[in-house]
Amino acid sequence: MSEQVTPVNTRKVFVKTYGCQMNVYDSERMTDALSKDGYVATDVLEDADLVLLNTCHIREKAAEKVYSELGRLREMKKDRARDGRELTIGVTGCVAQAEGKEILRRAPAVDLVIGPQTYHRLPEALRRAKGGERVVETDYALEDKFEHLPAPDRARTRARGVTAFLTVQEGCDKFCTFCVVPYTRGAEVSRPVAQIVAEAEKLAEAGVREVTLLGQNVNAWHGAGPDGAEWGLGDLLHRLSEIEGLARLRYTTSHPRDMDERLIAAHRDLPKLMPYLHLPVQSGSDRILKAMNRRHTAAEYVALIERIRAVQPDLAISGDFIVGFPGETDEDFEATMRLVETVFYAQAFSFKYSIRPGTPGAEMDGHVAEEVKAERLERLQALLFSQQRAFAARCIGREIDLLLEKPGRMPGQLVGRSPWLQPVNIDAKGSEIGDIIRVRITDAGPNSLFAEAIG
Numbered sequence: 001m002s003e004q005v006t007p008v009n010t011r012k013v014f015v016k017t018y019g020c021q022m023n024v025y026d027s028e029r030m031t032d033a034l035s036k037d038g039y040v041a042t043d044v045l046e047d048a049d050l051v052l053l054n055t056c057h058i059r060e061k062a063a064e065k066v067y068s069e070l071g072r073l074r075e076m077k078k079d080r081a082r083d084g085r086e087l088t089i090g091v092t093g094c095v096a097q098a099e100g101k102e103i104l105r106r107a108p109a110v111d112l113v114i115g116p117q118t119y120h121r122l123p124e125a126l127r128r129a130k131g132g133e134r135v136v137e138t139d140y141a142l143e144d145k146f147e148h149l150p151a152p153d154r155a156r157t158r159a160r161g162v163t164a165f166l167t168v169q170e171g172c173d174k175f176c177t178f179c180v181v182p183y184t185r186g187a188e189v190s191r192p193v194a195q196i197v198a199e200a201e202k203l204a205e206a207g208v209r210e211v212t213l214l215g216q217n218v219n220a221w222h223g224a225g226p227d228g229a230e231w232g233l234g235d236l237l238h239r240l241s242e243i244e245g246l247a248r249l250r251y252t253t254s255h256p257r258d259m260d261e262r263l264i265a266a267h268r269d270l271p272k273l274m275p276y277l278h279l280p281v282q283s284g285s286d287r288i289l290k291a292m293n294r295r296h297t298a299a300e301y302v303a304l305i306e307r308i309r310a311v312q313p314d315l316a317i318s319g320d321f322i323v324g325f326p327g328e329t330d331e332d333f334e335a336t337m338r339l340v341e342t343v344f345y346a347q348a349f350s351f352k353y354s355i356r357p358g359t360p361g362a363e364m365d366g367h368v369a370e371e372v373k374a375e376r377l378e379r380l381q382a383l384l385f386s387q388q389r390a391f392a393a394r395c396i397g398r399e400i401d402l403l404l405e406k407p408g409r410m411p412g413q414l415v416g417r418s419p420w421l422q423p424v425n426i427d428a429k430g431s432e433i434g435d436i437i438r439v440r441i442t443d444a445g446p447n448s449l450f451a452e453a454i455g
């Protein structure tokens with residue numbers, strides 16, 4: 001087995017991505033960075049010379065999954081060693097940032113640990129690891145990592161499809177008391193306009209039709225426009241709308257405090273901006289919102305949504321919720337249920353509160369019993385799911401533009417996305433991936449829609 005079929009100059013990297021869309025983006029950038037050193041991506045673990053776990057620390061379960069995966073990889077590394085073949089194991093992302101050296105202690109098979117702010121140093125760290133060093137890189141780098149990373153590669157972008165993520169902002173200064181993000185992703189940083197526009201143009205040239213701008217607090221993005229004026233996300237969206245090849249723009253995740261007038265107006269003025277807004281509220285109780293340090297009330301949130309819906313009545317709202325935050329009473333939870341009834345969510349993500357060591361929430365009194373959390377989550381999810389289905393049912397009969405993204409399950413079928421992010425199945429004779437076609441919604445299943453082409 002030691003005579004490898006893979007020549008030394010083409011090594012294979014397997015990246016497993018956990019957590020949010022920003023991690024998906026980061027995994028792609030890391031793969032691009034490694035390609036300069038001859039690495040090609042593989043989705044077959046057994047073929048890999050290098051395995052990277054790009055990790056998430058947002059909830060306890062997410063972090064535990066990483067350690068159990070590392071246990072399995074350790075066995076694989078041992079088996080390989082018997083055959084005289086190497087396996088390099090790296091942990092990147094938010095667990096790497098939060099745990100640092102601790103990972104080397106708990107998982108002896110790991111060769112390198114690299115936080116989200118330093119993955120542009122990955123190729124160099126890898127060379128050191130090959131020299132026998134166990135590398136930990138978790139400093140907040142002084143240099144701009146985006147300047148040190150290669151732009152999205154044309155061929156790889158094309159292979160990744162017609163939709164793409166683009167990080168425009170990273171980190172968070174909000175310090176919600178439940179959340180690790182300010183500690184793992186650091187302080188809020190906005191990428192400069194020119195860098196973002198250049199990357200978006202590259203994506204468009206490679207055939208991407210839809211770009212989702214990413215940031216932990218994406219609507220806090222700000223920067224200097226070409227005229228020197230201070231720009232917000234609304235202005236950036238105007239600029240990106242001018243890129244011809246791009247047909248659709250989205251952004252996520254937003255904080256209610258940062259929805260400014262320009263951004264709200266963009267939902268009225270920009271046809272390319274999809275009528276979809278992910279605007280987490282976490283709780284409908286003012287007492288809990290205060291304890292979470294969200295810095296707005298439930299009524300302010302509802303009023304904000306009304307203002308956005310006033311300029312874009314077609315807007316679908318999506319949200320995040322946490323049940324069982326410390327001190328949450330039955331009454332607080334009922335307030336969350338009422339808020340959900342008032343807002344009507346097209347989609348939502350909801351979680352049991354998970355203690356994150358080092359965050360203020362972990363030190364609070366009144367932790368809620370696990371079975372109470374489970375009960376509340378079940379009720380909330382039933383309500384949210386019924387709204388999601390009602391939203392889908394309302395779509396039946398509507399005519400929409402559909403961006404065709406990938407082959408469907410049946411031959412001749414393609415799957416696209418509605419403006420409201422729902423997967424839509426269609427028999428699309430004569431159309432191909434990347435086309436945007438006019439369709440009529442004919443039916444709604446639990447998680448996707450069905451449509452027929454018109455015109």
Ligand code: 5AD
Pocket residue numbers: 058059178179180280282320321322351352353354355356
């Ligand atoms: N426990 C449970 N859910 C959490 N989230 C963030 N931190 C926690 C935590 N400690 C949820 C929030 C956030 C989403 C990304 O994850 O709802 O919006």
Ligand code: SF4
Pocket residue numbers: 018019020021022023055056057058093094180181184185216
């Ligand atoms: Fe997970 Fe948050 Fe890190 Fe994304 S930024 S990977 S959600 S901890």
